[in-house]
Amino acid sequence: MEKIKLFDPVVTRREEFVIKQVLKSRFWAYGGGAGKVLEFERKFNDYTGSKECVAVNNGTSALHLALSLFDIKDKEVILPSLSFVSTANAVIYNGGKPVFVDVDPTTMCIDETHIEESITSKTKVVLPVHFGGFPCNLTQIKKLCKQNKIKLVEDAAHAAGASYNNTPIGSHGNAVCFSFHPVKNLAMPTGGAITLNDENSKNLAKNLKIRCIKNAIQSGMFLSSILDSSKKSQFVHEENARKKCRNWNSLLSNT
Numbered sequence: 001m002e003k004i005k006l007f008d009p010v011v012t013r014r015e016e017f018v019i020k021q022v023l024k025s026r027f028w029a030y031g032g033g034a035g036k037v038l039e040f041e042r043k044f045n046d047y048t049g050s051k052e053c054v055a056v057n058n059g060t061s062a063l064h065l066a067l068s069l070f071d072i073k074d075k076e077v078i079l080p081s082l083s084f085v086s087t088a089n090a091v092i093y094n095g096g097k098p099v100f101v102d103v104d105p106t107t108m109c110i111d112e113t114h115i116e117e118s119i120t121s122k123t124k125v126v127l128p129v130h131f132g133g134f135p136c137n138l139t140q141i142k143k144l145c146k147q148n149k150i151k152l153v154e155d156a157a158h159a160a161g162a163s164y165n166n167t168p169i170g171s172h173g174n175a176v177c178f179s180f181h182p183v184k185n186l187a188m189p190t191g192g193a194i195t196l197n198d199e200n201s202k203n204l205a206k207n208l209k210i211r212c213i214k215n216a217i218q219s220g221m222f223l224s225s226i227l228d229s230s231k232k233s234q235f236v237h238e239e240n241a242r243k244k245c246r247n248w249n250s251l252l253s254n255t
């Protein structure tokens with residue numbers, strides 16, 4: 001019987017060459033002199049049409065950090081009953097309460113017709129998941145968020161490269177969280193990103209970038225247990241992704 005691989009990343013001599021360059025540069029930290037992570041953030045930001053982009057070490061961290069921007073402690077977050085465990089865990093990590101809404105069996109995405117009945121005075125965020133890269137009904141969800149003054153944080157772990165109404169996923173919600181895990185459609189050894197579209201996205205991005213260090217200083221130790229500095233994207237992985245992103249763009253434009 002022929003086995004079908006769950007994932008099969010493409011590694012050409014180009015990736016090997018660039019990774020070696022990064023290793024030899026000895027600038028492996030985010031703030032290092034070669035600035036490759038920054039370059040990736042800019043390119044991904046342009047690609048999705050978002051206002052800001054912050055690269056992180058995986059999709060779970062993206063969700064954790066994005067939700068930490070909206071003060072959900074003791075508040076409710078509405079999310080679909082079908083997702084990877086990180087989606088609900090990120091709510092709990094931030095002291096919030098996950099409120100599950102059934103998915104539409106035809107799309108596997110949150111059934112937007114049942115969101116309104118779950119909204120209470122404690123609802124702070126709606127967190128839809130674009131399951132399998134299939135975009136949720138963002139028109140209806142955005143309308144509900146606006147009417148109820150609720151933030152929209154999207155779990156786009158499966159949806160890099162997807163679009164809704166001809167507008168890329170990444171440019172809709174207040175914060176949009178991506179995973180670049182090897183089984184995802186933009187694969188790398190590990191990685192993630194948050195794109196931001198809030199009015200004060202610039203400040204939020206700055207806040208995210210210094211948050212790890214601030215937390216560490218406040219807690220009196222360099223690595224705080226949850227929001228630790230390892231959440232910031234690692235240079236080598238991002239460089240790999242940057243190259244993949246280019247290959248991937250040419251792949252998409254050739255199809």
Ligand SMILES: Cc1ncc(COP(=O)(O)O)c(C=O)c1O
Binds near residue numbers: 059060086
């Ligand atoms: C829907 C969803 N959200 C979040 C994540 C977490 O991403 P990561 O594995 O990069 O932490 C995953 C990963 O499988 C996922 O499927």
